[in-house]
Every structure is written in C-alpha cells, then in structure tokens.
Amino acid sequence: MSRKFFGTDGIRGRTNEGVMTAATAMRVGQAAGTHFLRGGHRHRVVIGKDTRLSGYMMESALVAGFTSVGMDVIMTGPLPTPAIALLTREMRADLGVMISASHNPYEDNGIKLFGPDGFKLSDEAEASIELLLEQEPLLVQADRIGRARRIDDARGRYIHAIKQSVASDIRFDGLKVVVDCANGAAYQVAPSAIWELGADVIAMGVEPDGTNINRDVGSTSLDAIKARVVEEGADIGIALDGDADRLIVIDEKGRAVDGDQIMGLIASRLHARGDLTGGGVVATVMSNLGLERYLQGQGLTLERAKVGDRYVLEKMKQGGFNIGGEQSGHMILLDHATTGDGTVAALRVLASLVRSGKPASELLHVFDPVPQLLKNVRYSGGKPLEAESVKAVIAEAEKELEGTGRLVIRPSGTEPVIRVMAEGDDAAQVERVVDRICDAVKDAA
Incomplete structure (x- = not known):
C-alpha cells in the first residue's frame, strides 16, 4: 500500500501545507483514536510537543480529534520525544503522540505516534490508521466525548526516570558541561538532569521563542557549541536536536563526535561488564565501516538496518540487542528507553568520562573512521x-x-x-x- 500520510518517522511536512494542517491533525486524532479504542476501559492518550509556534495549533487540533471519538487527553507541554514514550507506558495510556519535526526548521512540524508499550507504531498499525483517515470518523455521542487536562509534573517524572540510567555511585562533580538544547523540547529537562547529578552546567539553546528551534544551535548546527566548549574550558559538550532524541558530543578540544563513536564507546563498556546483549550493536547502512571493524576486533557484530531509528529498533527487538543507533546521533538504549533518547545517551557518556578519568578527546576516539x-x-x-x-x-x-x-x-x-x-x-x-x-x-x- 502506498503511503499518503506516514513517512519514515511519522507524519511530517511544512505547516499549513499538504498533510501538516490543523484539519489533518484532527483527522489523525480521530483515526488513531479509533484504532486504539479497544476494551471497555476509559481510553487515554498522552500528547507532548516541542517548542514550535505551530505546536499549539496542532495540539488543539489533535485534542479535538481524540476527544471527539471518546478518548481522554493528557497534555504535557514541551518535552522530549522519549519522555512521551515513557509517560505513555507509565500512565497506562493507550496511545502517545509527539508533535515535532525533530531537527527540521520551525516552519515544519510532525506527528509521531507511540503504542501503549511506548514503542513507535509498526508499519501495519500505520497502514490501518491510513485507511481510517480516508473514512468518515466514528464520532461518539455527547455523553461519551473525552476530557482533556494538562499535567504539571511531567518534567519531574522524566528527569527522575532518566537519572536512574546512571549508577548510584556516580556523580558528575567537577565536570564542566556545555549543554545545547537547540531551543527545543529538552530546554528545561536536559540541563536540570545533568545539574542534579553534580555537573557545572553551561546551558545554551534554552530560550525558545517559537521560531528559533534548531536555528544555529543543536546537533545539526555545531559551530556555536564547539566555540562555547573551548571558550569556557569545558570538559565536554552535549548537543541535542529539537525533540532531543539525537545526540552529538563535542570534546574538550571543540571537535564533534558522532553517533558511531558514541555507540562504540557504550557498547565496549557494556561488553566489558558482561551487560551487552545480542552479541553486538544495531546501526544503519550509513554507519562507518570503521565501527564495524572495531566491533569485529572485540568479537562483536554490527547488524545494519535501513535508515530510520524505527528500523534500527525493529532489528534490535528481533535479535535481542540492547544498543542501537544512527551515525546522525540517534541512540537507542533499550535498558533505559523505548526509543532514541539523546539525554540518556549523554548521561551514559558523562558517566564513562567520570569512571575513566580520561579527557573526552581520548575516551571518545574509539576507532579511526574510514574516509x-x-x-x-x-x-x-x-x-x-x-x-x-x-x-x-x-x-x-x-x-x-x-x-x-x-x-x-x-x-x-x-x-x-x-x-x-x-x-x-x-x-x-x-x-x-x-x-x-x-x-x-x-x-x-
């Protein structure tokens, strides 16, 4: 079946054009809500967003769609994509929605859907929703319309959850860390989580105005954080993207470290402790041959998936892997999250920095990439x-x-x-x- 709405990562496009209009968002809410209406319980959907100006419009439209088919809605406000996946599962919701176009400019927006298990939807589930989008919605009677409410403690819940990915004997005292949140979804939670673990945090990209998300900051625009790390004499820089499911690290010399090196570091440290599962790592066809050779040298494998973190995740689940990701910085650590989480990956890198006592430039140069x-x-x-x-x-x-x-x-x-x-x-x-x-x-x- 050809896809009219869903792409490689949900529905995405330029706001107020094509598939990314308020009218379409309302229909998505109605179709996805109908798809997940199963059983006699009161149904619930969690909706989060990044900091784009159009997020308010898309959120209101989705709320209208979901409530019109009988689903209650919980709105969290700006939070990273992985936080919505986490809250969907923890709040026993039937569905989770993230309104974001990730690393794209503010003019774009997108809709990502998560099932009750916190994982992105399968191709089959998306195909079913596509079919429902072409049909008239099944509106409920007036007494069964859903209710909508905002919750105030979502940020705290997420910060508490991701801090559990760091061993209780690890503190970041003495580390000076530049954290670039791309004026996006993690602008409050990422600096807070790292600070709470003891680091001296220099935050940038934390003044969203609705139109500056990913503009000259974040993981796809590294010049600003590279300069800031060197200027501040920081130990390391953490660069996230607009919805914070992606991480690029900057070493103390101002050099960028991509997802391949980060995966190699985390995998080798887990392997040394006997905690790596699946016998290797899942990456995409774009990951560097140097990573594959490095893993082979440790008796590990590099399984390659199609580009897209959802395809990486599918292969991870099939083969029992607990580490996967993309060269672009998506890091999926299944022991701690059901989707890519740049902040969790950053915490693991910082913990390794503390344990090793090495400078970031040495610790994070795991292999020599081939041209x-x-x-x-x-x-x-x-x-x-x-x-x-x-x-x-x-x-x-x-x-x-x-x-x-x-x-x-x-x-x-x-x-x-x-x-x-x-x-x-x-x-x-x-x-x-x-x-x-x-x-x-x-x-x-």
Missing part, C-alpha cells in the same frame, strides 16, 4: 535511480569498491533527494566514485 563521503542530489520528478545509465555507473562503482569499501544509494524518505554515500580506505577513490554517481543521477533527473 566516507555523502552527497545529496535534488531532483524534480521521475525515478532517476531506475535509469539504465545510472544503474550502469552504480554497478561499475560497486565493482571498484569491492573488498575495500561500501556504496549506499537511497532516496530520502522526507524530500525529493537521492543520497549517495561511499566509503573505503582510499579517500580519493571514494570521492571519484561519489561524483560519478551524482553526475549520472543529475543527468537522468
């Missing part, structure tokens, strides 16, 4: 990857890299872009290969 190059080719229509000329160039490149590198070519799930990535031991060869394929795609498009 890797990713380029995006935007196109206006058609299917350029199906052109025979493009297929021929790709086949030639695969043969050239055989045994020394990898090639990954895929269309974006959220925009009309072809992503071309190659990696291998020879940087010049990698660049030649990527450029040849990009040129072929442009010609075909």
